[in-house]
Amino acid sequence: MCGIVGIVGRGDVAPLIVDALKRLEYRGYDSAGVATLDGGQLDRRRAQGKLVNLERKLKEEPLGGRIGIGHTRWATHGVPNETNAHPHFSHDVAIVHNGIIENFAELRTELMADGYEFSSQTDTEVVAHLVARERKNGAEPVAAAHNALKRLQGAFAIALMFRGEDDLLVAARNGPPLAVGHGEGEMYLGSDAVALSPFTDVITYLEDGDWATVRRDRVEIFDIEGRPVERSRTKARSTSFMVDKGNHRHFMEKEIHEQPEVIGHTLAHYLDFVGGKTKDIALPFDFAKLDRLYISACGTAYLAGSIAKYWFERYARLAVDIDIASEFRYREMPLSPNSAALFISQSGETADTLASLRYCRSAGVPIAAVVNVQESTIARESDAIFPTLAGPEIGVASTKAFTCQLSVLASLAIRAAVERGFVSPERERELVRELSETPRFASAALKLDRQIEKLARELAQVKHVLYLGRDTSFPLAMEGALKLKEISYIHAEGYAAGELKHGPIALIDESMPVIVIAPHDRIFDKTVSNMQEVAARGGKIILITDTEGARRATIDALETIILPTVPELIAPIVYAVPIQMLAYFTAVFMGTDVDQPRNLAKSVTVE
Known part of the structure; x- marks a missing residue:
C-alpha cells in the first residue's frame, strides 16, 4: 500500500520524485x-x-x-481526496506515511485538547502535529521526531522534512518496507528498490523499529531507544529489471505473456532438467522427519498454497495445514514439534503473513518462504527462502507471480517426496520431465487469446459468474473468481464442484455463466455430472478442458476452451493462463483500470 520517496539532492528534486513515484504505481x-x-x-x-x-x-x-518527499496514497483513514493526500504539514513539519497508526484516535484527542487543529481525516496528520508540538516545546528536529515516534502504535513507514533544514530527512520503519539509497553527494528514500533504480542500486533496508537521519553525505540509523545500529548495504537485484509495458496495452497483459519464460527460469532454479532430478535445496528442516507442514499466505498466494497442499499430500505423503494468514495469526493453533512452516508472499512484505511467520518463530518452528523479492522482510526473517524468478510484477492482480509460486511449490513437493522415499528415481525423472514441459504448454495456452477475447465480450455483459473445479482445479476455480472480481468488478465465486448441490446450485439460471475447469483426469466423470446439473437448470457452461475432456463432456456448452493435454502435476499452472486471460479481456471490455483496480493495493503491508 502507498509509496514513499524522499531525496536529499543537488538540484531540483520534484521531477525526480514524481518519476520515482511512477515506479511505485x-x-x-x-x-x-x-x-x-x-x-x-x-x-x-x-x-x-x-x-x-x-x-x-x-x-x-x-x-x-533540492530536498523533498513524495507519496502515493491508498486510503485507509479518510476518503480519497486532495485534502487527505500526503504530504501533510504542521507548522514547520512535513510528513509522508505508509501504514496505520492504531492509537491515532487517542493522540488526536490529546492534540486537539492542546489546541491543534486537524485539516484532514487521516491518521498521518496526528504524527505531523506530534512532531510539531515537540518542536514548539524546544526539541531540535531529530529529537522531536524521535520523541514522537516513541508515542506511535501500529504499522508505519514515515519520512519527515523540516522547515529550515535543507540537509535532513528523518525516516522510520515499523512494518511497511522502507529503504535508503546511497548516491554521490545525494541520498534517497523509497518504499522499494524499484523506485530508486534510476538513481542508485546501493541500498540499505531499514529493519522494524529502525529510524534514521538521512543527509547528503551519510545516513545514521538508530533503534527506537536512540542507540546507533548498523545495517548492511546491498546491491539491489530488482533495479536490473526494466519496468515497461513493451508492446502490450497493460502491464497485466505483458505479465501474462511473460509466463512461459519466467516459469522456465523458476523451474530451472530448482530442477536439474538434464539429470532428471530435483536439485539439492538448503533447508532448515528435514522433509523426511516432518509429520506436518503449515502453509500460510493471503489472496492469490494463499490459493497457490491451497494447490500445493494437494501436491505435498499426494506425492510426498506429508500432511499440510493451509491457512489464510489473517486467520492463522489469531486462532492460536497448537504447533507440532516435528513440523515446519512455509509462507508465500509475492512482495515478501504482506503484514498478516509476516505476523504469522513471527508466531511460528516464537514457537520455535523452522521457517521457509516463497517470495519474489529476496531482499524483503519475510525473506530476511526466514530460515530459508525459495525465490520465484518472476521479476517485478506491476499489475496489481497477480499473474506471473502466481504461476511462479506454483512452479516453486511443485518443485518442493517433488523434492519432499524424494526425501521421504515416496518417489523412486524413475518416477522423479518422469515428474521433472513433466515440469520441464510447463513453459511449452503455457505458450500453447497463450495462443487461445483470440477465442478467449471473443468469449470475454459476452462475459462482460453479466453480473455474476460461478467457477467450479475439483481437486487442484478447486483452488484454481477460486483463483479464477478472484481474478475476475479484482479487475472487472463482476461478482464471482469459486466452488468445489462436488459442493454444487449443497447450496450454490440455487444460483443457477439462464443468466448465470458457470466456468468449469476440468482437465480430463481420474475424476473428470464426476465433474461431468455436476455440469449436467447446471445444464438441466439452463446455466451457461464455459468449459475449460483438453481434447479428450471436450470429446467426453457430452454437454452443450456456451463455449469450450480446449487446452493441450497436460500431465496432472502441471495442469494447475497451465490452466491458470486461460483464466487470467478471461479476466483480463473481460476487464478491458468493461473499461476498468486493469493494472490498478479500485480499492486494491499490490503490497498489503498493514492489516
Whole structure:
C-alpha cells in the first residue's frame, strides 16, 4: 500500500520524485503529492487520482528545492481526496506515511485538547502535529521526531522534512518496507528498490523499529531507544529489471505473456532438467522427519498454497495445514514439534503473513518462504527462502507471480517426496520431465487469446459468474473468481464442484455463466455430472478442458476452451493462463483500470 520517496539532492528534486513515484504505481493508490523545501520554506502540490493530475499541477505551479518527499496514497483513514493526500504539514513539519497508526484516535484527542487543529481525516496528520508540538516545546528536529515516534502504535513507514533544514530527512520503519539509497553527494528514500533504480542500486533496508537521519553525505540509523545500529548495504537485484509495458496495452497483459519464460527460469532454479532430478535445496528442516507442514499466505498466494497442499499430500505423503494468514495469526493453533512452516508472499512484505511467520518463530518452528523479492522482510526473517524468478510484477492482480509460486511449490513437493522415499528415481525423472514441459504448454495456452477475447465480450455483459473445479482445479476455480472480481468488478465465486448441490446450485439460471475447469483426469466423470446439473437448470457452461475432456463432456456448452493435454502435476499452472486471460479481456471490455483496480493495493503491508 502507498509509496514513499524522499531525496536529499543537488538540484531540483520534484521531477525526480514524481518519476520515482511512477515506479511505485503498481502498489495501488488514489492520490499523490510532493513537498519540497525551497529557500528554507515548505511548499507542496497534491492531487486526487493518478499521477498525471499531480504532474499537471506541477507544470502549472512548479516546485523548486533540492530536498523533498513524495507519496502515493491508498486510503485507509479518510476518503480519497486532495485534502487527505500526503504530504501533510504542521507548522514547520512535513510528513509522508505508509501504514496505520492504531492509537491515532487517542493522540488526536490529546492534540486537539492542546489546541491543534486537524485539516484532514487521516491518521498521518496526528504524527505531523506530534512532531510539531515537540518542536514548539524546544526539541531540535531529530529529537522531536524521535520523541514522537516513541508515542506511535501500529504499522508505519514515515519520512519527515523540516522547515529550515535543507540537509535532513528523518525516516522510520515499523512494518511497511522502507529503504535508503546511497548516491554521490545525494541520498534517497523509497518504499522499494524499484523506485530508486534510476538513481542508485546501493541500498540499505531499514529493519522494524529502525529510524534514521538521512543527509547528503551519510545516513545514521538508530533503534527506537536512540542507540546507533548498523545495517548492511546491498546491491539491489530488482533495479536490473526494466519496468515497461513493451508492446502490450497493460502491464497485466505483458505479465501474462511473460509466463512461459519466467516459469522456465523458476523451474530451472530448482530442477536439474538434464539429470532428471530435483536439485539439492538448503533447508532448515528435514522433509523426511516432518509429520506436518503449515502453509500460510493471503489472496492469490494463499490459493497457490491451497494447490500445493494437494501436491505435498499426494506425492510426498506429508500432511499440510493451509491457512489464510489473517486467520492463522489469531486462532492460536497448537504447533507440532516435528513440523515446519512455509509462507508465500509475492512482495515478501504482506503484514498478516509476516505476523504469522513471527508466531511460528516464537514457537520455535523452522521457517521457509516463497517470495519474489529476496531482499524483503519475510525473506530476511526466514530460515530459508525459495525465490520465484518472476521479476517485478506491476499489475496489481497477480499473474506471473502466481504461476511462479506454483512452479516453486511443485518443485518442493517433488523434492519432499524424494526425501521421504515416496518417489523412486524413475518416477522423479518422469515428474521433472513433466515440469520441464510447463513453459511449452503455457505458450500453447497463450495462443487461445483470440477465442478467449471473443468469449470475454459476452462475459462482460453479466453480473455474476460461478467457477467450479475439483481437486487442484478447486483452488484454481477460486483463483479464477478472484481474478475476475479484482479487475472487472463482476461478482464471482469459486466452488468445489462436488459442493454444487449443497447450496450454490440455487444460483443457477439462464443468466448465470458457470466456468468449469476440468482437465480430463481420474475424476473428470464426476465433474461431468455436476455440469449436467447446471445444464438441466439452463446455466451457461464455459468449459475449460483438453481434447479428450471436450470429446467426453457430452454437454452443450456456451463455449469450450480446449487446452493441450497436460500431465496432472502441471495442469494447475497451465490452466491458470486461460483464466487470467478471461479476466483480463473481460476487464478491458468493461473499461476498468486493469493494472490498478479500485480499492486494491499490490503490497498489503498493514492489516
